[in-house]
Amino acid sequence: MIPPVTWLYVPGDRPERFAKAVASGADVVIIDLEDAVVPARKDEARANAVAYLRERPASAAAVHVRVNDLATARGRADLEAVGDLADGVRLPKVEDPAVLDGVADGRAYPLLESAAGILRAAAVAAHPAVAGIALGEQDLSAELSMTDEAAMNHLRLQAVLAAAAAGLPPVPMSVYPDVRDEEGLAASCRAGRAMGLFGRTAIHPRQIPVIRRAFRPGEEELARALEIVEAAERAERAGLGAVALPDGRFVDVPVLARARRTVALARHLDGEV
Ligand SMILES: CC(C)(COP(=O)(O)OP(=O)(O)OC[C@H]1O[C@@H](n2cnc3c(N)ncnc32)[C@H](O)[C@@H]1OP(=O)(O)O)[C@@H](O)C(=O)NCCC(=O)NCCSC(=O)C[C@H](O)C(=O)O
Ligand SMILES: [Mg+2]
Numbered sequence: 001m002i003p004p005v006t007w008l009y010v011p012g013d014r015p016e017r018f019a020k021a022v023a024s025g026a027d028v029v030i031i032d033l034e035d036a037v038v039p040a041r042k043d044e045a046r047a048n049a050v051a052y053l054r055e056r057p058a059s060a061a062a063v064h065v066r067v068n069d070l071a072t073a074r075g076r077a078d079l080e081a082v083g084d085l086a087d088g089v090r091l092p093k094v095e096d097p098a099v100l101d102g103v104a105d106g107r108a109y110p111l112l113e114s115a116a117g118i119l120r121a122a123a124v125a126a127h128p129a130v131a132g133i134a135l136g137e138q139d140l141s142a143e144l145s146m147t148d149e150a151a152m153n154h155l156r157l158q159a160v161l162a163a164a165a166a167g168l169p170p171v172p173m174s175v176y177p178d179v180r181d182e183e184g185l186a187a188s189c190r191a192g193r194a195m196g197l198f199g200r201t202a203i204h205p206r207q208i209p210v211i212r213r214a215f216r217p218g219e220e221e222l223a224r225a226l227e228i229v230e231a232a233e234r235a236e237r238a239g240l241g242a243v244a245l246p247d248g249r250f251v252d253v254p255v256l257a258r259a260r261r262t263v264a265l266a267r268h269l270d271g272e273v
Pocket of ligand 1: 020036138
């Protein structure tokens with residue numbers, strides 16, 4: 001199965017935008033009760049999320065809710081209100097896996113967005129409640145006064161490794177805050193994809209098609225993957241286990257598995273499956 005490619009935040013105090021978010025083409029919509037909502041409107045935002053989730057029409061997009069920090073009474077009350085209604089619960093600022101003990105198995109999407117969270121990435125990812133982890137790079141870069149992409153890549157890799165080692169889906173990229181800079185967003189997505197990140201969280205619907213295009217395998221990559229898959233299938237029909245491509249390169253099991261993933265992703269993003 002292809003993991004979600006696009007995730008779109010919508011503030012919980014903007015209920016008139018929930019349906020637009022769901023219709024945006026995002027695979028997952030995240031109703032935010034945390035940092036996008038000022039404290040004075042947080043009760044209202046929670047009530048909006050509950051009302052929407054109770055009445056929501058069937059949609060292609062899954063709907064998650066980002067609750068407030070579970071280390072606070074507000075965060076625990078958010079979880080109580082939306083935990084069973086949402087398709088997943090995004091948990092901000094997770095630093096200690098014990099905070100996940102009250103969440104049902106396979107429902108939690110913790111955000112690692114502090115130095116302490118990054119240092120405990122493997123333990124957080126291994127908790128049975130966790131369905132996927134993500135990074136909160138706005139918080140991380142603020143805490144660490146980090147402005148350098150190469151430095152941030154070290155932190156991203158911690159999450160990539162933790163997710164893979166725990167058998168979780170690959171880590172989606174954090175938000176790209178300039179909603180008008182589509183070229184910058186696309187370049188950043190391609191760089192993230194090359195280091196094992198997959199998919200991205202958006203803050204504006206116009207970012208969704210840019211992210212989808214950036215994560216679609218390029219034509220050359222796709223042609224190469226198809227060549228590998230077809231060669232492997234021909235060999236299988238001929239009763240052969242080992243395959244060599246016309247250029248002499250040997251195709252082994254992981255190469256074939258990766259080629260199949262590339263073909264499946266391209267077909268998925270082209271809307272063929
Ligand atoms: C960034 C925004 C505040 C921009 O809002 P605005 O200036 O009003 O946008 P536009 O005028 O361009 O809107 C055009 C139309 O698009 C709809 N729209 C805009 N954004 C959304 C959205 N997110 N979901 C659904 N629909 C949206 C508008 O309604 C307009 O529609 P129409 O009137 O029909 O033309 C705004 O985009 C926004 O609030 N984005 C989400 C911000 C958010 O949730 N932030 C929290 C997540 S960020 C994060 O997690 C950081 C992390 O924690 C970390 O530490 O890294
Ligand atoms: Mg954050």
